[in-house]
Amino acid sequence: MVRIFVYEPLSADDPETTAALGRGSPAHQEMLAAGRAMRDAIVHDLARIPGVAATLAVGEQEAGHPWPQVSTASALPGEGAVDFVRRQSPLHDLCWVVAPETDGLLLGLHEAVGEARWIGCSPAAIRLASSKRATCAALAAAGVRTPLAFVAKHDGPWIVKPDDGAGTMETRLHLSRGNAELDLQRRRRAGRTPVMEPFVAGEPLSLALVVGPDLAQALAFNRQHLELDAAGWLHDLGVQAAAIPAADPRAAALHALASRVAAAIPGLRGYVGIDLVWNEREGPVVIEVNPRVTCAYAGLSALLQRNLAADILAAHARDPAPEVAADVAA
Known part of the structure; x- marks a missing residue:
């Protein structure tokens, strides 16, 4: 089983990213909705790949809600995006992060995960x-x-x-x-x-x-x-x-x-x-x-009638683990 951690900062209620937009502001609400849509589309695709177990980063409001075939993880109180992702990364085989490049956030999250586990x-x-x-x-x-x-x-x-x-x-x-x-x-x-x-x-x-x-x-x-x-x-x-x-x-x-x-x-x-x-x-x-993943990803698998997450795992892998190579080849 290949364990994949999926992280998007706004839907995971990252305090710094949320504060930068102004919690509850129109910009925050708009980007939160977009972040959840991309995150959910990725997780939905991963859940349909045999041999893949997805863990979804969620905020306080979603913590405890059931996600069929998906585990959830939440940040500790006051824990920022980089520290949270760095803590979760060793618990998983791969990490799939959806985050903007602004202020070096995406690059910082890559550094927290490391090249070996990074999808992207x-x-x-x-x-x-x-x-x-x-x-x-x-x-x-x-x-x-x-x-x-x-x-x-x-x-x-x-x-x-x-x-x-x-x-x-x-x-x-x-x-x-x-x-x-x-x-x-x-x-x-x-x-x-x-x-x-x-x-x-x-x-x-x-x-x-x-x-x-x-x-x-x-x-x-x-x-x-x-x-x-x-x-x-x-x-x-x-x-x-x-x-x-x-x-x-x-x-x-x-x-x-x-x-x-x-x-x-x-x-x-x-x-x-x-x-x-x-x-x-x-x-x-x-x-x-x-x-990184953009808003166009949401709904694209259904429109194209193919599992984009499987395509991305297959295309991304330089030396894929045997389980991943077998699971996404079908």
């Missing part, structure tokens, strides 16, 4: 993808189109956002470059690390990938629903998983893009998300790479 990307890949600036630079160097390609001749709106932000958090559109530069300077004076880039017009999409040592397979092309408010702040209204059919004329370019991104960032493993804009003139323009 390498520390180097997480570190690179945690910086939007570094990600775009690496992709551009590999010939992948990013907003950097629009800088020289751009005369439209500009985007200012955190370099390590998750989703659309603190992302603002400015109609003029001057206003964007003022926003950039204000954030820097406040001790933040923002980035400023051209706003690329087009349809917001995302790719869901399974990446292994010898493959980068795009599982689904998703449509992202974004909203711009009167003050220019961008809001994430959710994702429509597998919204773009395989017969879409853009599919070949999107499959090729998945392979090029995986080649440009060594160490991507397991589930990886790519956020992009399909521009009518330029085609796909990559905005960022998520080295």
